[in-house]
Amino acid sequence: xxxxxxxxxxxxxxxxxKLKESPRTTGLYCAPGNGGIAKDAECVPIPVxxxxxxxxxxxxxxxxxxxxxxxxxxxxxxxxxxxKAGIRAFxxxxxxxxxxxxxxxxxxxxxxxxIPTADYEVFGDPRKALDYIRKQDTYxxxxxxxxxxxxxxxxxxxxxxxxKAAVKTIMEDKAFGASGNRxxxxxxxxxxxxxxxxxxxxxxxxxxxxxxxHKRALDGDKGLNTGGMGTISPNPYYTPEIAEICRNTIFxxxxxxxxxxxxxxxxxxxFGLMLTPDGPKVIEYNSRFGDxxxxxxxxxxxxDFVDILEAVVDxxxxxxxxxxxxxxxACVVMASGGYPKRYxxxxxxxxxxxxxxxxxxxxxHAGTALRGGRYYTNGGRVLGVTxxxxxxxxxxxxxxxxxxxxxxxxxxxxxxxxx
Ligand code: AMP
Ligand code: GLY
Numbered sequence: 001x002x003x004x005x006x007x008x009x010x011x012x013x014x015x016x017x018k019l020k021e022s023p024r025t026t027g028l029y030c031a032p033g034n035g036g037i038a039k040d041a042e043c044v045p046i047p048v049x050x051x052x053x054x055x056x057x058x059x060x061x062x063x064x065x066x067x068x069x070x071x072x073x074x075x076x077x078x079x080x081x082x083x084k085a086g087i088r089a090f091x092x093x094x095x096x097x098x099x100x101x102x103x104x105x106x107x108x109x110x111x112x113x114x115i116p117t118a119d120y121e122v123f124g125d126p127r128k129a130l131d132y133i134r135k136q137d138t139y140x141x142x143x144x145x146x147x148x149x150x151x152x153x154x155x156x157x158x159x160x161x162x163x164k165a166a167v168k169t170i171m172e173d174k175a176f177g178a179s180g181n182r183x184x185x186x187x188x189x190x191x192x193x194x195x196x197x198x199x200x201x202x203x204x205x206x207x208x209x210x211x212x213x214h215k216r217a218l219d220g221d222k223g224l225n226t227g228g229m230g231t232i233s234p235n236p237y238y239t240p241e242i243a244e245i246c247r248n249t250i251f252x253x254x255x256x257x258x259x260x261x262x263x264x265x266x267x268x269x270x271f272g273l274m275l276t277p278d279g280p281k282v283i284e285y286n287s288r289f290g291d292x293x294x295x296x297x298x299x300x301x302x303x304d305f306v307d308i309l310e311a312v313v314d315x316x317x318x319x320x321x322x323x324x325x326x327x328x329x330a331c332v333v334m335a336s337g338g339y340p341k342r343y344x345x346x347x348x349x350x351x352x353x354x355x356x357x358x359x360x361x362x363x364x365h366a367g368t369a370l371r372g373g374r375y376y377t378n379g380g381r382v383l384g385v386t387x388x389x390x391x392x393x394x395x396x397x398x399x400x401x402x403x404x405x406x407x408x409x410x411x412x413x414x415x416x417x418x419x
Contacts, residue, residue, distance in 0.1 A: 001306055002027035004058055005041065006048050006078065007069035008034045010333070010366035010384040011291035015069060016041045017362070018298045022306040029061065035375050036356040036365020036383075051078050058087045065090060065309065071148055074267075074287050075101035090309045092287050096258060096265040100287035103184045104146045113257040115250055116281040118142070120186035126171040129183055133163045142186045145170045147179025151227050152340075156188070191276040192237040193283065195293045198251060198271065199308060201317040202264030205255045207247070207271075209300050209324050210238040211293045212418075217340060219416045226340045227381060230417035231331045232392055233296040237275055246273065246280050254285070266312055295364050295384045296329040330395040331364070331386040332403050332417050337410025339380035344410070349375040349382070351406040361387040361402030377408055392418055 001024050005012050013036055019025050020040050031054060033043030046053045048070050058066055068078050068091035077094035091097075098105045110117040123129035133141050143166045145153035153176050157163035170180035198207040211233040217223035250271060258265045270286035270293070289297075298305070302323040311320035336343035349368065352375055357363050364386055367379015385402040389395030396418045403413060 001025055001064045002029075002062060003065050003067060003306070004029040004031065004054075004061070004063045005067045005069060006031055006054060006073055008032045008037065008048070009070075009291055009379075010364040010381060011289055011294040012069050013037050013040070013364040013366070014295045014298045014384075014386075015067060015289065017364070018301065018305045019067075022304050024304065024306040027061070029063070031057065034365050034378065035368035035370035036363065038370055039355045048073050049076065051076060051081050054078060055081055055085050055087070058082065059085065063087060065306075065313070067091070067309065069289060071097070071100055071286065071288055075148060088313050090313055091267040092265050095263045096267075097287040098263070099258065099265065099269070099285045101148050102146055103144050103284075104182055106285050107184055107186075109254075109257055109261065110282060113253055115253050115257070116279060118186040118189050118281060118283075120184050122146075122182055122184055124182045126167050129167050129171070129185060130164060132185060133157075133167075134160060138188070139163075140188050142188050143167060143170065144184040144186065145176045145180045146182040146184065147176065149176035149179050152176070152225065153179060154225070189274050189276050189281060189283070191274045192235075194235045194238045194273045194275060194280075195231075195290055196238070196246065196251075196271045196273060197289055197293060197297055198269050199312055199317060199322065200255055200265055200267070200269050201312045201315040202255070202259060202266045203315065204318040205251050205269070206317060206322045207243070207251060208297050208322075209233050210235040210243070211290075211296050212237075213290065213293060214414060214417055217412075219414050224340050226335070228290070228292045229333045229335065229414045231292045231296045232396070232418040233293075233300060233329045236392070242275060242280060246271070250280065250282060266315070292331050292333055292364075292381075292384050295331040295386050299329050299362070299386065299388055300325045300327065325388070327388045327390060328392040328395045329386065329388050330392065330399040330418055331384045332399045332413055333366070333381050334383045334385065334403060334406060334408075334411050334413045335381050336367070336377050336379070337412050339412060343380055345376075345378050347377040347409045349377060349406065349408045358385075358402050358405045361385050361398055363402070363406070382408070382411070
């Protein structure tokens, strides 16, 4: 199989690595990829939003399967266009991807099919949104832009003034463009968060091992929300009993609901859950693999990844085994100083070998560039230093030992991943 992966972050590096393990992979391309991915796949400079460019390249290179990893091209219909051109693709079509790209759609779906989630209201008028917040008078108020917003479209406002500023940012200043034409205002929930990625072919759902993200920039869950500063798998809060509840009240009902709505979801569906005192509830759906969840989930996959992807695309997942290693996995993200706000690029990274790796851990590259045999920072999240271990403490110890070997100016990482 000749496979093309769309994307260029740590998640895509983990995907490329797993595909490379399969004896069925004979050609591996990544668009656009990054400095580290370049050691594992042929990187091609096509932006992830260039749908005609991807279709053309896939035809030229006789690609057998395109793996569309990021949210933007999924929402824009890259899978639809590839399929029209007769090219097989892993990922949902645009109609199914709306489960992530429109919170108004996903909240409506959950309401209609009685899938547990926070109570909410939708507003298209900023004044009405603020009237509602004033009347509710409960804080934090949770304010979410309807559309995609690079993980920054959720604002937890601690008082009315903060809520007013949030509504202004999203709906009037249009900080996230048309994504802020409508907002969802929802009930504040509490409890540990769990990420569960699941393979689904639209009929059958096979959840992967659980994980836990660390979204805040600083130790002790302080600082701004980021794309994710580190992950562990399994998530210690996600017991077999809770998994069973989630399967029956969330996973199966969601797959059924999407089918019933004429939007069967094929690909990886990401359930962002909160284990509230009233039971597990959905915080969000993503129409794709999570980043950096993928970095700790895929290393634990025992079954041939290509076999599973094909079973999803061909809608025969029911008969496809999916097996996992018992070991735990941890990923510590090293980011550029200042992330998620302003940061410098082009800073040299030292401590990596010629392949961008170190002994004792796997380094998934996120924002790196390779020039003249040297690695440089090229984004906010730079590296995901990842290790398997017999248990979480061992995996974390190995990942942090790896972090200690790598240096770049103003590197920033959390010291309490998995704590
Ligand atoms: P999202 O991008 O939807 O995952 O939201 C980002 C983060 O905001 C989540 O990981 C939660 O920590 C928090 N969050 C979102 N919705 C709620 C809610 N209803 N109650 C409490 N926290 C929330
Ligand atoms: N790590 C959260 C996400 O991928 O959306």
